[in-house]
Amino acid sequence: MAYRIRFASMISAMCSGVCTMAKFAMAISHHSTDSHLPSLRQAISRRVLLLAFVQVVLALLVARWQLLPQLEALQIGLNDTLARNVAQSTERALVRPLQSMGANARVLNQQRARTETLDQSVVQALAQSHPVAESVFLLDTKGRVRTIAYNNESGAVAIDRIGLDLSSSAAFADSYSAPVTISTVYLSPVSEQATVAVSASLADGGRLVMELSLARLAQLNRVEQDSNGLNVLIVDDNGYIVADMNSDKPQRNAMLPIEALRAVQAQVAASIDYDGQRWFASSTPVNLGRLQWRVLVLRPATAVFGPVTEIVLMTVGSIVLVMALSYMVMLLFTRGLTRAAETLAVHAQEFSDGRVPQQRNLRFRDLFHVDKSMRSMALTLRQREQALRQMNEELEQRVQQRTIHLQKANAELEQTMQQLASTQSELVQAGKMSALGSMVAGIAHEMNTPVGNARLVATTLRDTARQMERDVRSGKVSRSQLLADIESVSAGTDLIDRSLERAADLVQSFKQVAVDQTSNRRRVFSLQEVIHENEVLLAPRLRGAGASVHVHAPAEKLTMDSYPGALGQVITNLIENALVHGYAGRSGGQIDVRVEPFDDHQVQVQVSDHGRGIPPESLGRVFDPFFTTRLGQGGSGLGLSIVYGLVTRTLGGRIGVESTPGQGTTFSLVLPLQGPEEAESASAHTATPPMAA
Numbered sequence: 001m002a003y004r005i006r007f008a009s010m011i012s013a014m015c016s017g018v019c020t021m022a023k024f025a026m027a028i029s030h031h032s033t034d035s036h037l038p039s040l041r042q043a044i045s046r047r048v049l050l051l052a053f054v055q056v057v058l059a060l061l062v063a064r065w066q067l068l069p070q071l072e073a074l075q076i077g078l079n080d081t082l083a084r085n086v087a088q089s090t091e092r093a094l095v096r097p098l099q100s101m102g103a104n105a106r107v108l109n110q111q112r113a114r115t116e117t118l119d120q121s122v123v124q125a126l127a128q129s130h131p132v133a134e135s136v137f138l139l140d141t142k143g144r145v146r147t148i149a150y151n152n153e154s155g156a157v158a159i160d161r162i163g164l165d166l167s168s169s170a171a172f173a174d175s176y177s178a179p180v181t182i183s184t185v186y187l188s189p190v191s192e193q194a195t196v197a198v199s200a201s202l203a204d205g206g207r208l209v210m211e212l213s214l215a216r217l218a219q220l221n222r223v224e225q226d227s228n229g230l231n232v233l234i235v236d237d238n239g240y241i242v243a244d245m246n247s248d249k250p251q252r253n254a255m256l257p258i259e260a261l262r263a264v265q266a267q268v269a270a271s272i273d274y275d276g277q278r279w280f281a282s283s284t285p286v287n288l289g290r291l292q293w294r295v296l297v298l299r300p301a302t303a304v305f306g307p308v309t310e311i312v313l314m315t316v317g318s319i320v321l322v323m324a325l326s327y328m329v330m331l332l333f334t335r336g337l338t339r340a341a342e343t344l345a346v347h348a349q350e351f352s353d354g355r356v357p358q359q360r361n362l363r364f365r366d367l368f369h370v371d372k373s374m375r376s377m378a379l380t381l382r383q384r385e386q387a388l389r390q391m392n393e394e395l396e397q398r399v400q401q402r403t404i405h406l407q408k409a410n411a412e413l414e415q416t417m418q419q420l421a422s423t424q425s426e427l428v429q430a431g432k433m434s435a436l437g438s439m440v441a442g443i444a445h446e447m448n449t450p451v452g453n454a455r456l457v458a459t460t461l462r463d464t465a466r467q468m469e470r471d472v473r474s475g476k477v478s479r480s481q482l483l484a485d486i487e488s489v490s491a492g493t494d495l496i497d498r499s500l501e502r503a504a505d506l507v508q509s510f511k512q513v514a515v516d517q518t519s520n521r522r523r524v525f526s527l528q529e530v531i532h533e534n535e536v537l538l539a540p541r542l543r544g545a546g547a548s549v550h551v552h553a554p555a556e557k558l559t560m561d562s563y564p565g566a567l568g569q570v571i572t573n574l575i576e577n578a579l580v581h582g583y584a585g586r587s588g589g590q591i592d593v594r595v596e597p598f599d600d601h602q603v604q605v606q607v608s609d610h611g612r613g614i615p616p617e618s619l620g621r622v623f624d625p626f627f628t629t630r631l632g633q634g635g636s637g638l639g640l641s642i643v644y645g646l647v648t649r650t651l652g653g654r655i656g657v658e659s660t661p662g663q664g665t666t667f668s669l670v671l672p673l674q675g676p677e678e679a680e681s682a683s684a685h686t687a688t689p690p691m692a693a
Contacts, residue, residue, distance in 0.1 A: 044334055045327065052323035059315050079282030079297040086232055086245070087284040087295040093220050094182070094288050097130050097198050097210055102180040105200030105208055114204050116146065124149040126210060132220060134191045134213035141205035143167025148190065151213075161190045182289040185214065185242055194242075196291070218243035230299050231279075235261070237292040274298065348374060454500055457492045464488055521565070522675060527558040527595060527603065534568045538575060545579050546588035553595040558603055562675030566650040573643045574607040574667050582611025582665055598670050602653075608666040614659040622657060643667075652676040 104126060108118070118138060127136040127149040137148035145164040166189065183197040188211050195211040202208060218234075232245035239261040241254040255261075256274060272281045279298040286293040468485050471477040528551075535549050542548060560567075575591055583589040591609050598604040614622060621627045623644040647655040653671035 044330060048323065048327050048330055052319060055319050055323070056316050059319065060312060075280055075299060076282060079280060079299060080284070082232070083282045083284040083295045083297040086234075086297070087286050089220065090217065090234065090286050090293070090295065091288060093132050093217060094196075094212070094286075094291070097133065097212060098180055098182060098288075100126070100129060101198050101200040101208060101210055105179065105202060108208070109203040112203060114206075116140070118147060120147055120149065123147050126208075127151045130210070130212075132212045132216045134188070134193060134195055134211045134216065136208070136210045137161070137190060139166060139207040139209060143169075143207075145190070146206070150191070164189065166190075182291060184290055185236060185240070214243050218245050230297070233296040233298065234286070234293050235296060237294075242293060271301070272298075277302070344370060344374075450500065454496045457495045461489055461492045461496075464492075522561070522563050524559060524561045525564045527560055527567075527605075528553050530564045530568055531571060531593060531595070534571050534575075538572065541576075541579070545583065547579055547583060547591060548589075549575065549591045549593060551593045551595070553593075554597075558595065558597070558673075560603070560671070560673050560675070562652075562671070562673075563650055566646040567671075570643050570646050570651075570669070571605075571607070573639050577639055578607065578609035578611065578665070582609035582613075584612070586611065601674070602670050602672050605669040605671065606666055607669075608664060610664040613661040613663055613665055614657070615661060619657065619659055623655075647671070650676070 104122075108122075123136045123138060127133050128151055130151075133151050135148060135150045138146045140146050143166050145161050145166065148161055169186075169189070178201075180198065180200045183199070185194055185196055187193070188195040188197070191211055191213070193211075194214045196214070197209055197211050199207050199209045233241055234243040234245075235241050235256055239255040239257075241256070256272075259273065272279055274281075278301040280301060282297045284295045286295060464485055468477070468482070471481065531551055531553070535551065538549070571593070575593075578589075578591050589609060589611060591607065594604075594606040594608070596604055618627075622640050625638060625641045627641075644655055647653050647669055651671050652675055653669055655670075656668050657665065658668070659665040
């Protein structure tokens with residue numbers, strides 16, 4: 001609401017004024033050398049002004065949330081009472097003409113009076129019998145004026161309207177539907193004023209009409225406008241102002257704004273905008289026949305809250321004046337306290353500089369005790385400072401000694417780390433050489449079989465050839481004997497070819513694996529071929545352990561551009577790990593190698609056994625360097641650590657392990673088809689302990 005907004009603006013302005021006074025007071029009382037800290041006088045001044053500010057705000061809040069609502073409710077109650085009184089007076093002023101016209105019509109109808117023979121005196125008597133009547137006239141059956149009389153008490157000028165045709169007037173369009181009717185407001189062609197027509201039906205079809213003046217209706221309920229701007233209006237259901245109790249002239253074509261009309265129609269009391277200002281409006285309906293009027297009692301909001309505003313201003317002014325006087329008195333009383341505090345501050349500064357100033361009378365016992373305590377504290381701090389200096393010197397000597405010891409320990413630790421790295425590299429190389437030696441031994445063993453078979457068949461063929469030669473020279477050869485010897489030679493040569501092909505396959509596999517693992521070169525290869533080559537080389541080891549490897553791979557080749565030597569070493573170490581740990585203490589077992597595409601750019605390789613598995617407490621450490629469950633039994637603890645390094649660094653993939661005790665272990669590798677550009681050395685792969693899958 002507008003008056004509340006103005007009141008809030010006034011509160012804001014007053015608060016700003018109090019804040020300005022506070023800033024001014026703090027400015028004139030500023031004696032501190034530190035701009036960010038308040039002086040003692042400033043602190044007291046701020047608290048006094050804060051108290052004044054709180055009092056002003058409380059006064060304004062009480063006025064806003066207590067006085068204004070109570071005053072608003074009181075004013076609404078007064079407006080409601082006045083609106084009901086005016087509505088009742090208006091209804092009485094309208095009901096009497098209705099009753100009078102009905103009674104006169106009944107009398108005339110009983111007397112069988114005709115419109116053409118009615119005396120002027122009857123009409124004149126009716127016109128002067130009601131104070132709100134403007135004119136009374138008779139209409140014949142054709143709607144023309146036959147007789148007319150005016151209420152001369154109001155000073156109206158008689159106008160001759162005899163013979164005026166009112167048959168087409170909207171005011172009398174439905175006047176024949178009932179014995180006595182009342183019309184809505186219309187501009188009368190008889191009296192040339194805004195009137196309401198009360199009409200009664202006569203027996204011969206004529207009409208007796210009384211026009212009620214809206215101006216006289218307003219004068220009947222006249223309310224003198226006081227200094228507070230009270231205004232009383234009568235409006236119809238369309239918002240047109242029927243009567244203004246404060247105006248001698250009738251309102252023509254004047255109406256309430258649509259928002260104001262909706263507000264008064266929706267509730268009895270409302271706040272509306274009318275005539276350029278805000279009003280408290282109370283309304284009461286006047287329902288009489290076709291009339292749907294409403295009495296509005298209006299009082300300006302400024303007139304209602306003006307006295308409260310003056311009271312609030314006087315209260316705030318009084319508070320500000322009292323607090324200003326209190327502030328001046330406070331300044332006089334705090335001058336001595338401020339000087340004592342300044343003296344105490346000077347003493348404190350001298351204490352901080354290491355000096356003990358001469359004791360002075362500070363006029364206040366509390367400050368004197370503070371100064372005395374500061375002197376005692378300064379002497380104690382001086383003694384403790386000397387002790388602290390001595391302790392600091394001793395501490396520096398201890399730090400120097402500890403630093404020397406730490407440097408020695410650091411040098412020893414660095415030497416130990418170098419030895420450990422060297423030992424680790426030697427163990428890796430030893431492992432490689434051991435694996436290579438086992439591989440050579442296995443290959444030599446495998447080569448004995450096809451080579452021995454070839455030599456045996458070659459010897460047999462030589463003997464067969466010599467026998468054929470003797471038979472041919474002696475001429476004792478027969479056709480059947482010759483065909484049998486040829487068939488034996490052919491079978492022998494086939495066996496020699498298969499034995500040599502087996503030996504060549506072994507040599508080729510050993511050669512490729514040896515080249516890949518020693519050179520560690522990157523090349524394009526088939527994943528299935530690398531697995532097959534390492535399976536061939538591990539065949540003696542597998543037969544000796546009674547184990548077998550089953551490779552599950554897709555029919556199409558999986559081509560990789562990576563490091564086959566590192567991949568072969570990973571496959572070999574995982575199979576060897578399954579034989580040593582998974583099937584330890586068992587005869588025989590199956591190792592599954594599964595190969596399948598992981599996505600468009602990666603391939604997955606899984607090496608699984610069905611052995612005894614890995615305990616849960618060891619599963620997270622299987623890739624740690626030097627971690628082994630066969631300590632003292634020849635285990636170095638570097639096998640799986642090397643595997644982890646080769647997979648993650650050389651091949652650029654990742655590896656995980658899953659195991660269930662008693663059911664077996666599965667190592668899962670996800671490798672990119674396109675390997676890294678540069679591969680690291682195998683000895684570096686044990687540097688970082690991996691995370692278990």
